[in-house]
Amino acid sequence: MSGDKKVKEKSGLSTFKIIGIVVSVFTIMPLLIFGAIYSTNKTFQYNANKYLKEAPGMVGQYFESIPTKEEREAQKDMVANYFNTLDVNTVSDKLTIIQQEDEELYSDLIKKMISIDKEKANHVLENMRNKNMKKDILLATIDEIDNTKENSLRDRAKYYENLSTANLVNEIKSQIENKEVTYEDMAKTIEYMKEKDALGILENLEKTQVDKFLQYYDPEKKIKFLNELAKMKNKKEELLKYAKIYNAENGENLVEIIGNTKKYKINELSTIYRNMDVKKSGEVIALIEDKEFIYELLNQMKNDEILENNEDTLTPSLMEAIKIYTDYNEKIGELERVYSKMAEADIANIIEKLYTNRNGEKTFQLENGQVINISDKDIAISLLGRLKQQTIGNVLANLDTSLASDISKGLALPN
Structure with a gap:
């Protein structure tokens, strides 16, 4: 009997526990969820207050005292209007306190103040920013130093x-090298420059220096610069190949290709001319009529020589070659005007004498030691090449067959 009694007691306790759990689940848990939503959701809070203020007794009285959404907005409007009547410093202080206590209320008041008087609201915000900055003079000083340094690097x-x-x-x-500036500061300075100029610098620095500069750039910019530098290197190798090809071409044919900036940029032309034989470069430039282009090209070549070799040993010899070929072209032009008025048989007679003369050669030595030889045979070919096609044919017809054949080959070959 005693055992049955104990079993019944335990059974009764278990029942109470179950009932307690059920009550907790269906009463306390909803209240907790309600409280969480109520405290975080303003719209729900306002809607709940409408119903809760109808509750009897103290509960209803309590919620009756809480302002509605419309009343809350009216209160904010009143505060915002009042703040706009105060001086900027006073408003700034009051808003700073509100901001520390209730960020949402602070934001709402600022919006309402802006809608009432935007200019004054902006003055208040500026005043608050200035006061916040003054709270930490050290940080403000550091910022000033950073700004001054940045402006200096930009300048x-x-x-x-x-x-x-x-x-x-x-x-x-x-x-x-003299440690007048750090790699970091110089890297920032280069970064502030136009990208084209920055790449022009990096292209002409040693790889170790480039790597040190690029370590201060963000990964995206670093990759971009490395890719651009690789493209520039490939382009230069391509231009060097063309320089070898053009070196074997006829000078007059090259004028259309490398005698302007239609096909190549001026810096690319500089690479081509600097890697052609000086005599060939001088020959081509002497045929170009655009003096402004010639000046720009020679200036670019001079700068590139200094950049690559620390001195310009090329352009003095090139200038000599240009002068020699310019004088030569002018004399050929004068002879052309004279010969164009002569009988074709007489022209043929003069061409034969010039072409077969073995002693009529002039030698010009350039500053770099190279030699330009101009023979009467060269004059004969150049002169004949300037005449009309029909005249050339008639002149060749008046010459010995073997000689005419040699001259025809000379006319077809590069200078």
């Missing part, structure tokens, strides 16, 4: 953009 970048690449690269190398 240096603008100055660099006005220098020739040769002078700029030499200055950068000197400053780095």
Whole structure:
């Protein structure tokens, strides 16, 4: 009997526990969920208040005292209007306190103040920012130092953009070697420059220096610069191949290809001419009529020589070659005007004498040691090549067959 009694007691306790759990699940849990939503959702809070203020007793009285959404907005409007009547400093102080306590209320008040008086609201915000900055003089000082340094680097970048690449690269190398500037600051300076100018600098620096500069760039910019530098290297190799090809071409034919910027940019033409034989380069340039183009080209070549070899040993010899071939072309032009008025048989007689003369050769030595030889045979070919096709045919018809054959080959070959 005693055992049955104990079993019944335990059974009764279990039942109470189950009932307690059920009550908790269906009463306490909904209340917790309700409380969580109520405290985080303003719209739900306002809607709940409408019903809760109808509750009897103290509960209804409590919720009756809580303002509705419309009343809350009216209160905010009143505060915003009041703030707009105060001086900027006073409003700033009051809003700073509100911001620390209730960020949402602060944001709403600022919006309402802007809608009432935008200009004053902006003054208040500016005043608050200034006060916040003054709270930490050290940080403000550090920011000022950083801004001053950044402006200094930007000014240096603008100055660099006005220098020739040769002078700029030499200055950068000197400053780095003498530790007048850090790699980080120089990297930032280069980054502030136009991308084209920045790549022109990096292209002409040693790889170790380029790597040190690029480590201060973000990964995306670093990859972009490395890709561009690789393209520039490939382009230069391509131009060197063309320089070898053009070196064997007829000078007059090359004028259309490398005597302007239709096919190549001026810096690309500089690479081509600098890697052709000086005599061939001089011959082609002497045939170009655009003096402004010639000046720009020679200036680019000079800068590139200094950039690559630290001195210009090319353009003095090139200038000599241009002068020799310019004088030569002018004399051929004068002879052409004279011969065009002569009988074809007489022209043939003069061409034969010039072509077969073995002693009529002039030698010109350039500053770099190379020699330009101009013979009467060269004059004969150049002169005949300037005449009309019909005249050339008639002149050749008046010559010995073997001689006419040799001259025809000479006319077809590159200069």
